[in-house]
Amino acid sequence: MTPVQSFAAPATATASPAAPGAAPAAPPTLLCVDDEPNILASLRRLFRGKGYRVLVAESGAEGLQVLENEQVDLVISDMRMPEMDGARFLGQVRERWPDSVRLLLTGYSDIQSIQDAINCGEIYRYITKPWDDNDMVLVVRHALERRALEQEKQRLEALALHQNEELKALNQSLEAKVEARTQQLQVSRDAALAANDKLKQNFVTTIKVIASILEMRGGALSGHSRQVADLARKLAVRLNLNAKESQDIFVAGLLHDLGKIGYSDDMLATPLTMLHGEALGLFRKHPLRAEQLLMPLEDLRGTAAILRAQLERFDGNGFPDGLAGLAIPLGARILALAVDYYNLQQGAMVQRHLRADEARTLIINASGKRYDPNVVNAFRQEMDGGGGGDEGVDVLSGELVPGMVLARDLVSRDGLMLLAADHTLDARMIQQVQDFEAKSEGRLPIRVRPFAKGK
Template sequence: MNELATPSSGAADEAAACAKAAPPTLLCVDDEPNILAALRRLFRASGYRVLTAESGALGLEILKKEAVDVVISDMRMPEMDGARFLGLVRAQWPATLRMLLTGYSDIQSIQDAINSGEIYRYITKPWEDQDLLLLVRHAIERSALEAEKKRLEALTLRQNDELRMLNQSLEAKVQARTQLLKVEHEATVAANNKLKHNFVTTIKIFSSMIELRAHNPPGHARLVADMARRIAVNMALDAKETQDIFIAALLHDIGKVGFSDLLLTTPLTLLHGESLGQFRKHPQQAETLLMPLEELQGSAAIIRHHLERFDGNGFPDGIAGLEIPLGARILAVAADYYNLQHGAMVQRHLRADEARSLITGASGKRYDPTVVAAFRQIVDSGKTDPGGVQVMAGELRAGMKLTRDLVSSDGLMLLAVDRVLDARMIEQIRSFETKSAHQLTIWVRSLKEEP
């Protein structure tokens, strides 16, 4: 039944439509010409295409040349009876519906036809025309439904295969894209971390340059910054605010770059008149210098207010208590702790314990009591280093990581904290130490010791 076969190519739908437009083809096989004539008249009048054969052998020859939808075969025929003929039709053209026409009430013959030919229905002679037409019509409709079912099943299988292949392709593409995004993300994170590290390193270099002008002891700003950061961590500040405080501490003396040498070397308690007024303006000058850089605006605000007092008697704005930014309150304690020790505030250099006592005594007046409490926990614990071990230049090995900035004897930063040393850097460190005739303070840990 060519008009009901499942399409197998891209043009199948068009071919199927054309086939369905053609009338169904019937093959009537009977050895009695008058029976064939009656069947031909009946079915042609109903729009069917009718082929006839007077024997099973002739019927088989026709089937080899023609696409037939329904075969109606008589049971009693010479040489080849209907059961055998329909069995051969079933074997060679299984999609063609098979019907048996018999004038005998021979149950055994019908069973043989059913078993060998798997007939759709059997019809007894004489037949009722309308019953026979209805039977054939139902047979063709059923055949069409079965063909459509097979077509849809085949289409579903093909689409499922295509969908499976598409899913596999999509999964591969998604995995590849995910891997690419992961690599890009990791590269972005690494680049961002490098930028942050380079940014802080640049600030530290700039801080070293300020120290050369401000007559501070080598590494003074880094000591202040480290103390301020430890206080911020002790008070559970977030990473962004902690970094703002750290950078503010590194740059807190930037407003002094225009000071005269005399003003820079005079303790705060000996400043009067115009000199004192100029000194009190340096936090504002620092804020003005840093404000154009968006990343440093938080640090700039901290520097502006780090000389305010908790009791409101500070400058430049005379604000008090919690009105003072917390970062400024932390920087005030950290900066004064070291300024007291190197003579920037009073005429003599105080010991660390004396500086601690003065800061504790000024709690609630000059300093925020909460910040002083965090400061005391740090200095009283004695844990003032970031870990690692101190080594000589000759003990350095490739793969060691700096746990503190490597600073020269005059305060210049040579390498930043967290730098992983290689053979070339180690050789440069040893060469610098030899040429400068000063032993460097080097704190490191092995990468194997990383948590």
């Protein structure tokens, strides 16, 4: 037998159809290493009809030569081989080609040898001889899928890093313009740098990536989520929630439709009261899907819990868990009201678009049934403009004057906190805000108190 052989089936056997004009994806490449030719022949027959490119080698040394000349996605190695056993071979593969997935093929029950392979080669799985063909194909498929997920994760991390660099460049540009125009008030430099650091936090970057995915559906989704998030945070403030809880609720408002990714345009455009049967059942699952998508992110687990319970009702007739009363997380009780208030106005719940006053009346009438009475009371105060909300008035950036104090956090349309509440504005910072607004081509929601405390 030739030391190294390559067998490739047509790429269309496992690859997805290529986009028009795009080159078809290359099939995954497997390297099988075993000192028994019949074993290699069996592996070759098994995989060449499954859309894989198969390389074979009869020893660990030959396998290393193949890896030096070929791009290999997955390595299957026998454990017992002369000169270099599978543990040593896979250990070298791990050190030199860590991106290649490693599987161990063993025909005897030597626990210590298997442990050596796991410790030295960090193998994905081990498979005993004789193997079941279906099990073998399934293990390889799962291993390659996991590798693809890891590569996608690395791609997203690189994307986030690139966005951080772009944001840093924008901040530097803003800093240069402010220095050129004002040439004064250098005492605010530390405050500006602190605000820029907040924009670059990994948590905020994660939110930005997720929000960008939601915005791909187009339409008014981005604006709607922003309205929901703002109202939810105002209600949280009125109910005296702490900063972390308010932030979780605000993020939940931005991402409340996350679980609907993948739903058809027709379903998204159909009012809730018109959904029946399978479509209604699918709709009721979107909170669970949102929770599942966010659970791997530790900083967003509070938000994930809120999203899971957003369809629960105060009277216990909601979904997915049938929780009632105070058993429903307070954040979810707040989010449910905020989402419904704007969905009623946008035709997402009933067949016509309600006026704001009509939506308000329906929500108030559902107090104690669909909604928490305490949340409804905070909502009424917010709509009436009574005490308990953030004091101050809404202004345009061009109306800002030095000495004004932010009555609430200044947050961009993408959910990035630019300045914290109670920050006293000076001429230099006002110019930064105006420059940022001009570059983002959108008005920032600014609420201020007229003058700093003590003035």
